[in-house]
Amino acid sequence: MTKVLLIGGGGFIGSRLALRCLAEGFSVRVADVQLPVADQVASRDIEYMAGDFSETSDLDGMLKGVDIVVHLVHRAMLLGLDSSMLPEIERNVVPAIKLFDRCLEYPGLRLLFVSSGGTVYGDPDERRPLAEHAALRPISVYGTSKSMIEKALGLYVAQRGLRALVVRPGNAYGPGQVPFKGQGLIPTVMASALQGKPVTIYGDGTAIRDYIHVEDIAEGIVAAMTAGRNGEAYNIGTGRGVSINSLINDHIRPLVVAQGLDIDLRYVESRGVDVSYNILGTAKLTNECGFTAKTQLEDGIAETWNWILRGYSSVGQ
The missing domain is CATH 3.40.50.720 (NAD(P)-binding Rossmann-like Domain)
Structure with missing residues (x-):
């Protein structure tokens, strides 16, 4: 083996x-x-x-x-x-x-x-x-x-x-990604909403990510x-991109609002180390290795939200 x-x-x-x-x-x-x-x-x-x-x-x-x-x-x-x-x-x-x-x-x-x-x-x-x-x-x-x-x-x-x-x-991203570690915007936004913490966005939120x-x-x-x-x-990658603003407002905020909560966004000056556009071409991995990403963003975010709800609902965690 x-x-x-x-x-x-x-x-x-x-x-x-x-x-x-x-x-x-x-x-x-x-x-x-x-x-x-x-x-x-x-x-x-x-x-x-x-x-x-x-x-x-x-x-x-x-x-x-x-x-x-x-x-x-x-x-x-x-x-x-x-x-x-x-x-x-x-x-x-x-x-x-x-x-x-x-x-x-x-x-x-x-x-x-x-x-x-x-x-x-x-x-x-x-x-x-x-x-x-x-x-x-x-x-x-x-x-x-x-x-x-x-x-x-x-x-x-x-x-x-x-x-x-x-x-x-x-x-x-996904269940198991710990928020507030400097990496992983999705769980950090979710846990911040649950705990009443502001979310810092570097730049204007138009940066696109895969x-x-x-x-x-x-x-x-x-x-x-x-x-x-x-x-x-x-x-x-997925070969598809979404802006930070769209990620938060179109995908995460509806789940948060359904819990009677909201997201406090604080926009600050760009750090100068974050790329403005990143979508990965996936043809090579598909053609040579037979792989295509399966999880739709809305499904993965819903799964992540349920995981965050179970572990980060209490303030101070």
Whole structure:
């Protein structure tokens, strides 16, 4: 049986991916900095391991006996203009390159790097879905470090013979995404409405994003892992975009109002690190790997709202 190692698999995307891999018949090992508590164990059929993949001794334990490695880790997602690139490189780029080096010591091992379709492309010259061959021109520290890791991985594929590929997911959302963490607008807007907190919108709310349900991302990763070509990059998106204003006012606000609540939006100056347009072209993943996102935005938002209602209705949580 093929064994998959999910480095950083205890997170939002990783936990869904672990279950999807199980459903597809893979053996799954999840490695993260700490073991999950009992109610966070996704399945008893998943092997959990605590460790730091930047430490060689921990990494060797993680890699032992696996066939595929999925790199999901990103420490401290930084978006502010005052964020420094040097600690970002030390925190995320250097450990990734060390991982690539170590993977070469395990013949036959394949690696999949989870990049960021929402940030690596930057602001496109034309407002149309972005194909994988588009230039990588990130405007944030986070997107820059992701693109640096991609470029380094491409070098390892071309010169060192590493078997690897890249996926670039759009803006993930869905049940299980914790609000107020600086990432995940949808759950943050919902929980803020429940708790009477204002929501800060950077810019005028016209920025367009490709929001994709976490279950679709997990399925897209497995599709690329199974049928993707060595050295290639694959977008995982819906091919459809929605503005922040439309997302909130047309999709989230009706659910909130039905509960007798409202959303307090506070518009502030743009941060200068957020792209104004991002819709991912999906033809490559569809044509080569047979994947198409299934979850409609309105259905995914309703599902997320029900999850938020159960866990974040009390002020102060």
